[in-house]
Amino acid sequence: MQQTKEASLSSLPLEILEHIFSFLHTDDLLQAMSVCTSWKSLILKSSNLWRCQKFTFDCTVRPTKRKKVDMMFCVQTFGHHFQMLTVKCQHPFFHACRKMADQFNLFLTVLNAPELTLFKVSGLRMECTSKIVIKKMCSKLTQMLARNCHLKVFEMPAAHWPTQEGQELLDIVFQKSRNTLETLNIAEYFVSLGGLRSELDWLSAGLTSLTKLTSLSINIFNLTDDLVVALAEARRNELAYLSIWANFVLPIAPHIQQDSWKYLAKACPDMEVELRIVGYVSKAHLSLPALFESIVLPVGKLKMIINKTIPPFPWPLKRMEVVLDHIRIHYGPLLKSFKMEIDNRKKENFDKSLIKLVKDCPRLVYVKVSASYHSCDTVKTMEKIVTERRQPPLTCNDQHDKNI
Numbered sequence: 001m002q003q004t005k006e007a008s009l010s011s012l013p014l015e016i017l018e019h020i021f022s023f024l025h026t027d028d029l030l031q032a033m034s035v036c037t038s039w040k041s042l043i044l045k046s047s048n049l050w051r052c053q054k055f056t057f058d059c060t061v062r063p064t065k066r067k068k069v070d071m072m073f074c075v076q077t078f079g080h081h082f083q084m085l086t087v088k089c090q091h092p093f094f095h096a097c098r099k100m101a102d103q104f105n106l107f108l109t110v111l112n113a114p115e116l117t118l119f120k121v122s123g124l125r126m127e128c129t130s131k132i133v134i135k136k137m138c139s140k141l142t143q144m145l146a147r148n149c150h151l152k153v154f155e156m157p158a159a160h161w162p163t164q165e166g167q168e169l170l171d172i173v174f175q176k177s178r179n180t181l182e183t184l185n186i187a188e189y190f191v192s193l194g195g196l197r198s199e200l201d202w203l204s205a206g207l208t209s210l211t212k213l214t215s216l217s218i219n220i221f222n223l224t225d226d227l228v229v230a231l232a233e234a235r236r237n238e239l240a241y242l243s244i245w246a247n248f249v250l251p252i253a254p255h256i257q258q259d260s261w262k263y264l265a266k267a268c269p270d271m272e273v274e275l276r277i278v279g280y281v282s283k284a285h286l287s288l289p290a291l292f293e294s295i296v297l298p299v300g301k302l303k304m305i306i307n308k309t310i311p312p313f314p315w316p317l318k319r320m321e322v323v324l325d326h327i328r329i330h331y332g333p334l335l336k337s338f339k340m341e342i343d344n345r346k347k348e349n350f351d352k353s354l355i356k357l358v359k360d361c362p363r364l365v366y367v368k369v370s371a372s373y374h375s376c377d378t379v380k381t382m383e384k385i386v387t388e389r390r391q392p393p394l395t396c397n398d399q400h401d402k403n404i
């Protein structure tokens with residue numbers, strides 16, 4: 001007689017069990033280690049389970065003692081397996097505090113990840129952080145990245161480093177990952193612009209030394225004409241994605257000439273360009289058109305979150321229809337994605353300009369606008385235009401069948 005045995009997780013081959021564990025969150029993996037000796041041994045020995053890790057710090061949530069212990073144990077025990085590491089710092093909109101930097105500094109005290117190829121840290125915002133903590137973080141990061149660490153991806157947007165420490169860290173990235181780095185995101189990397197623009201030779205030398213760079217995100221105020229031209233010559237036909245950030249736009253003359261942008265566009269004709277304006281904009285109907293006119297690049301994505309929930313500037317923006325008309329004129333033929341969050345005045349001209357923008361941009365298939373509308377039918381009209389545009393065109397056979 002045949003005897004059937006009950007199937008259980010313990011009876012599965014280790015390879016299958018490891019694959020099942022790969023779908024668990026870090027906290028669940030740590031709990032699974034306490035189930036039995038075999039599970040603990042597998043989780044401790046498996047490098048596959050720890051190659052890709054994500055950690056989130058939230059300044060609105062006070063971490064428990066158990067949470068801190070688990071994080072420290074995980075980083076210290078399995079950090080040498082980390083290959084793709086993402087750390088996300090969550091603040092309320094445009095809020096900066098020292099909690100995130102303090103948590104990240106604690107995180108770094110036990111982190112040793114020599115196998116890193118991807119390193120993403122977003123939203124640190126260290127304006128309120130003490131100089132001592134900043135220096136400690138800089139020292140720990142530079143030491144870690146200097147130990148045979150060859151990155152393919154380095155992203156640290158909205159970190160707001162002071163100039164000296166920020167330059168020191170970037171120099172290590174440029175030196176150690178010169179022949180491996182493909183993606184670099186240093187938008188809003190520095191805390192301020194004071195004294196930085198006149199000392200951009202090191203940044204230009206670092207960027208142009210990267211032999212495999214294909215994706216770059218950077219604040220427009222960290223660019224110069226010479227840097228843009230040098231980048232075009234160094235990454236000719238290789239730069240595939242460029243994201244330009246502007247976080248504080250005033251009605252002043254642009255500091256980069258149109259010829260520099262044209263030279264870059266000609267050197268990298270297949271480059272996808274995204275323009276992000278997130279922060280405070282003074283006199284949007286004057287400053288933003290000047291910005292659009294100066295950046296003569298094939299912008300395919302545009303994101304604007306301006307003067308939104310900023311206490312010192314509560315008044316609604318005026319004459320936004322002028323801004324929308326300039327977007328349509330300068331970026332209309334190539335614009336694919338448009339996202340905007342603003343506090344504007346309810347005006348009929350705004351609704352008409354927004355509908356005209358959506359209608360006259362033939363490639364625009366993603367639209368998300370949070371604003372004050374004059375008419376409740378405006379959103380429905382835009383949705384109808386975009387929905388019809390997304391539908392694939394009828395082929396000859398489809399049209400023939402439809403007529404039949």
